[in-house]
Amino acid sequence: MIPPPLGLYVHIPWCLRKCPYCDFNSHAVSGEVPEAEYVDALLADLDVQAPRVAGRAVETVFIGGGTPSLFSGAAIGRLLEGIAARLDLTDAAEITLEANPGTAEAARFADYRAAGVNRLSIGVQSLDDQRLRALGRVHDAAEARQAVGWARAAGFDNLNLDLMYGLPGQDLQAALADLDAVLALAPEHLSWYQLTLEPNTLFHARPPALPDGDTVGDIMEAGLALLAGAGFRQYEISAHARPGRAARHNRNYWTFGDYLGIGAGAHGKLSAPDGRVRRYSRPRHPRDYLAAPAASGSERILSANELPLEFLMNALRLHSGVPATLFRERTGLSLAVIETPLAQARARGLLEDDPAVLRPTALGRRFLDDLLLLFEVGE
Known part of the structure; x- marks a missing residue:
């Protein structure tokens, strides 16, 4: 069996504060983030995994979280240098880093670009300060706009913005105004998705008042028309891109490609030459991962x-x-x-x-x- 395309997912688990809707493996930071120790652990993890994909080109890298932009440009640079030394990273690899406007800095964004990050994904979520407070976000609309400006000034010409709809107290007019405001920032890619109440979150335990199903349906229908009119193509349920700007890393997931996963709670999927498909994960808690980064959280053949x-x-x-x-x-x-x-x-x-x-x-x-x-x- 011809092996499918290969990507690398890197999970950085810390954030400034756990959002009430978030069910990702993220942990509110207390004190300094141990970025040097964590990069050491990530590369030790990769030392174990790299032989499994020897000879295969890696086409995408996605650094997600948590809030990867809590890490300095120097730490991200050392991580990417270590990845390139251990894997066959293609010259045209798409390298994405997730950033939170609440941790954005002009110099830090410039450092990320200099380190080799060529695609930035900024978690705006809303440009309405009232909605941002309801979502428990640590930034406001002005900071989100500033983060986009810093990204452009740093040389990023491939930018994704995350935007949610169906927010507490949001009606059709407010949702479309939010979408209009984000489109005015001229991103190349937009992840536009509905707020859902996931188990094991604060919002699931104490649900806020959300728009009813009819209102959400109206928002979706009108929003899709607005996005299409602005030149965006919906190529996946919540993914919209200008021509040629679809997320290559995510497309690899959706076409059942392979990917290595490193970091606390990271998941991976690899295909063997005999056709077997293996899924695996790493220990979820950062403390456990730092103690034994190459330990397997779970592993099974489908x-x-x-x-x-x-x-x-x-x-x-x-x-x-x-x-x-x-x-x-x-x-x-x-x-x-x-x-x-x-x-x-x-x-x-x-x-x-x-x-x-x-x-x-x-x-x-x-x-x-x-x-x-x-x-x-x-x-």
Whole structure:
């Protein structure tokens, strides 16, 4: 089996304050962030993992969190130098770093760019100060705009902004005004997604008053029209990009590509030459990871029964779908193993009636969970 494209995910778990809606593996910092020790741990982790992908080119690096912009430019530079020394990083690799406006500094952004970061993802979430306070964010709208200005001044010409809708007390007019304000910042990419109440978060335990389903539907419909009119193409459920600016790292996830994962709680997925697909994770707590960075949090080989759903729950998020031939390339399985649910999905109008492409219809995108349910099988 030809190995799929390969990326690297790096998790930096600290943030200034845990947001009430966040279910990511993030930890509010108390005192100084141990950036030197953590970079040492990340590279030690990579020393163990790199031999598993010897000879394979790494096309993308994504440094996420948490708040990676808590780390200095020097620390990120040492990390990227260590990655390049251990992996075959392509010259045209997309290297993304997530940043929080509350930790933004002009000099720090310039240092990130000089270190080799070529794509910045800024967690704006809203440009309405009232909504930002309701979300528990540590920045205000002015700081978010300032962060974008600093990113541009540092030479970043590939910028993603995160924006949420369906926020506490938000109506259609407020949501569209927020979207308009973010579009005025002229990002190349926009992650526009609905606030959801996830288990094990403060908002799940004490839910705020959110817009009703009809209002959220109206926001989505009007917002999609606004984005399309501004020249953005929706290529995934919550991802919108100007031509040529789709996130390569995320597209690799959605097309069932491979990726190494380093850092506290990081996940990875690797395909073996014999077709087996292995998922693994690292210890979640930073303390445990620093003590034993190469320890395995979990590791398992996906069964033949699991592979179709694992593939499709990623691929069917893409509006353009994927070539039907990619199913065999990524799973090692014949498309015949899902012939019955494919026929059912097409009969129900959830999947395009095109044997060459696996692509959800507009109805299938709207009811993606129902579409994926057709492909669930028992062990």
